Amino acid sequence: MSNQRQRALNIVQQRTTDRVFAPADKISDFYAEHVFNMDKMRATLAPETFKKVESAIKKGKKIDLEAASEVASAVKTWALSKGTTHYTHWFQPLTGATAEKHDSFFDAHKGIEVFKASALIQQEPDASSFPNGGIRSTFEARGYTAWDPSSPIFIWGRTLCIPTVFVSYTGEALDYKAPLLKAVEAVDKAATKVCQLFDRNVNRVSASLGCEQEYFVVDRALYNARPDLVMAGRTVFGHHPARGQQLDDHYFGAIPSRVYNYMKDFEIECLKLGIPVSTRHNEVAPSQFEVAPIFEDINVATDHNSLMMDVMARVAERHDLAVLFHEKPFAGLNGSGKHNNWSLITSTGVNVFQPSTSARENLQFLTFLVNTIKAIHSNAGLLRASIASAGNDHRLGANEAPPAIMSVFLGSDLTAVLDELENNGNIKVDKGDNMYMKLGIDKIPHIILDNTDRNRTSPFAFTGNKFEFRAVGSDQNVAEPMTVLNLIMAKQLKEFYGVVNERIDKGEDKKIAIVNVLREYIKESKAVRFEGDGYSSDWAKEAEKRGLPNVKDTARALDAYVSDQSKAIFEEFGVMSAIELEARNEIQHENYIMKLQIEARLISEIARTQVIPAALKYQNKLITNAKGLKEFGLDTSHVTAILERVNGLINTIQTKVQDMNDERGKVNDIEGTRERAIAYCDNLKAAYFDDIRAAVDKLEVIIDDEDWPLLKYREMLFLR
Ligand code: ADP
Ligand code: MG
Known part of the structure; x- marks a missing residue:
């Protein structure tokens, strides 16, 4: 054979493996060395300025121009000392990739390097070439990127990158990040109020995210010889190999050395960028792998996931490899997802999804658990829409992990607890009773701690102290599903808080009011709980009986974004206007068509x-x-x-x-x-x-x- 295929195979035979060495034995010696983080700010800014920046990060306060000037100057000094020549506002437009436009620090008129506060705060990319769903033609021709101080500035290659949000001059979000920040703020506000029912000291609740990123790795010469992989990210043709994943020998097996060195290399780059990568392993399919950083504040975790994907793609070139993030590069083998591990953590350091030995905290745990289930039940269609993409259609509803039906898995122990609460619906709790014992919710911690019952087929599973949204696609910007999840949670918690307070106002004891509302919610949302095999056809039938939506394709799933219910929720919390939702819907349909x-x-x-x-x-x-x-x-x-x-x-x-x-x-x-x-x-x-x-x-x-x-x-x- 003398075709392209054979040439590629010949190249692969010649490949050698270069061993990769870390810059130091201890990770702590180089961790975050490319990040202008809190420590570096504390060391280089005047105390007053540092305080301003800190409160901008922690409380979302605006930074004044004077402080911004000082930050810009300190950043410039740091960046130049590290050999950077350019800076860019780094953002996540709706194309799905990250975007950057590099400007040189060097000012030829002055003959020196400059970096002004104005350049730190705002930049104007040529917005007309990014998707906007008609927003810009209707409203204002230009958009701008604005510095988001809550995500740290970093150096990638020789460029200083400033994380930003991308908005139009009339204020509409043109990226993934702006709505996420608003949704996170909404859930903070609603969750804080609910937490204060249990502990007055809580003044903030932050959402956390840990992403498990799956990917395939293919030799670059082979990749280049498959036009479908290059152009579409997946193979449109290809017969199953005689041996696929049926031997189950790849999962957690030894990592092939070329890939191992690649992993090590991109992990080092990630660590320098302050991305806390911690686990790596083989996945189920041949040549499929996973990397997972330790969870972080959701905003930073989202930026880190996008950045990590960029880093992985670029480092792959050094190793003559190509990394595939498509949800289904190879038919007949497992596709790739991105499990989103999500939790809410209070300013007092309590993870609300962590069962505890304290009865008070346990009622709080149950409150958040049940409200999450209720939120998913009430907004299953919207949650499904948030993970809809042409690539993910090959996973969801295609007889593979997980189905397009949004359901919640709790494990048998927690299910028993909720069943008991529900069945004890008639037990009257009086003032002075030990309510926890009477209702059988005093024993939760003992049961859950060793609950290893894990259902891999569920799209949304409780896994001990967090929920895991598994239906997210490997190629997706996680800001989208996380915006929806936090938003519907904010909506649900706000409603809960209102109903509980109504009962309290009518003279009901606070704890009893909480339990009574939870009991109602448990009943109302029961249909969304499912412990069985999510891949079975029986479940699809059962789900239909239960009235759960099962929309298999993106073209139709996206409708849920522009339903009256969805528009009302997005507008109530100021996350997006109906116009922005319509525009986004248009972009997503266009993208799907393309x-x-x-x-x-x-x-x-x-x-x-x-x-x-x-x-x-x-x-x-x-x-x-x-x-x-x-x-x-x-x-x-x-x-x-x-x-x-x-x-x-x-x-x-x-x-x-x-x-x-x-x-x-x-x-x-x-x-x-x-x-x-x-x-x-x-x-x-x-x-x-x-x-x-x-x-x-x-x-x-x-x-x-x-x-x-x-x-x-x-x-x-x-x-x-
Ligand atoms: P697996 O689900 O594969 O067993 P792990 O339990 O190791 O994985 O966790 C996967 C991801 O979940 C990691 O990124 C981890 O940091 C993250 N994680 C762990 N605890 C939490 C939490 N409370 N909130 C959010 N993410 C978490
Ligand atoms: Mg997991």
Whole structure:
């Protein structure tokens, strides 16, 4: 074979592994050395200024121009001492990638390096080239990025990066971060009030997030030889390898040395950037891995996840590897997710999801647990929408982890506790009673601490002292699901606080009022609790009976963002206006269409220019062979059988590709974005993608290996 495939395979044979060494034995010697963090600020700013910055970070106070000038000057000195030449506002526009526009510190007029407060505080990227869902044409032509002091400034490469939010001049959010910050503020406010029912000393509640990032790693030469991986992030063709993940030997197995050195390298870069990466291991599928930092404040954790993905992609180049964040790069093997471990922690240091030995704290624990379940139940559609993407559609509802039905897993012990509370609905608790004992909620800590019962099929699971939102896609910006989760939690807690207070005003004892409301909630939200196998078809039927939404595709799932209920919640907490939601919805539908359009084009092009020619070539070999056999008077039936088979498959591919392209022409003419997205989903993806693939994949296992033009799964996944 002399094709691109063979050339790539030859390159891979020559690869060697470079061992990676950490800059110091102890991580603490280089941790966060590229971050202008609190310690560096304390050391370089006047005490007054430092206090201002600190209260901006902790309490969201505005920083005045004078203080900003001092920060800018200290940052510049630090950055120049580390050899940086440029600075950029670093932000997360709705494209899904991070964005930056580098400006030099050097001012040619003055002949010196300058960095003014104004440059720290605000920058104007050319906003018109970022998706805005029509906001900018309706409102104001320009947008700007604004410094977010709550996420630390860092150096990446030779560039100083200033984390920012991206907003239009009329105030609409144009990025993922601005709504997240508002949602986090909303949950802080609502949760603090609820916590004060239990402890007056609580004055703040912060949301925490720890992301488990899954990814695939492929040799760069192999990656470059697969146009579908390069353009769409996933393989649109490829027969299952004889050996996939059925031996279960990859999970937690020894990490291949090339990948190990790559991991070590990007981890070092992450650590220098103050990203607290702590665990690494193989995942279920061959060539699939996971990295997880220790949880942090949600805002910082979100920035860190985006930054880590950038770092991983860039460091992969150094190792001649490509990292794949797509949710389903390889059909038939496990896809990649990003488990979002989430909890709420009070200013007094209590994790509200941590069962405790103190009865008072346990009632608080139950309060937050039940309110979370209720929030998910009331907003299942919106939560589903928050993780909708073309890539994630290959996981959710596609017989793989986890289903598109939003349900909550608690484990049998906690389920028993809630059942008991519910069934004790008639037990009257009087003043002076030991309410905890009477209701059977005094024993929680004993049961949960050794609760190892873990259900991997649940999209939203309680795992001991946190909830784990597992349905999030590996390629997603986590700000989106975290905005929704914290927002619906804020809504739920606010409602709870109101109802409890009404009861108290009517003379009910506080604790009894709380328990009574919780009992009602437990009943009302019971349908969303599910402990069984989330992948089974029985669950889909059962969920339907329970009235739980099960929307399998992004085109339709996104509707939940613009429902009246959703708009009301977003507006109530000032997180986004109805106009912003409509605009975002438009962007997401557009994005979905674009992704499917690229895939449809790739399918057509690769099928016509690579697969069919290879099949024709093989056919010619068969024809020559059959003619020869005939000359010798030998039986040709086995050869003509293959010939017929190949001919049939070529025919199928040729016809279906043509039909698909014709259909795409029609679909592209559909006026409404939502309607067009649905047509892309139903009339193109569902109608053609799998069928064409099936025919191509069959050819792959018939045609002479020498002639097959595309790298095979076994070559991409098992070569090290
Ligand atoms: P696994 O679910 O694979 O067993 P771990 O329990 O080790 O993983 O935790 C996974 C992630 O959850 C890590 O990022 C960890 O820091 C994070 N995590 C642990 N406790 C909390 C918490 N209270 N709040 C948020 N994240 C947490
Ligand atoms: Mg986990």
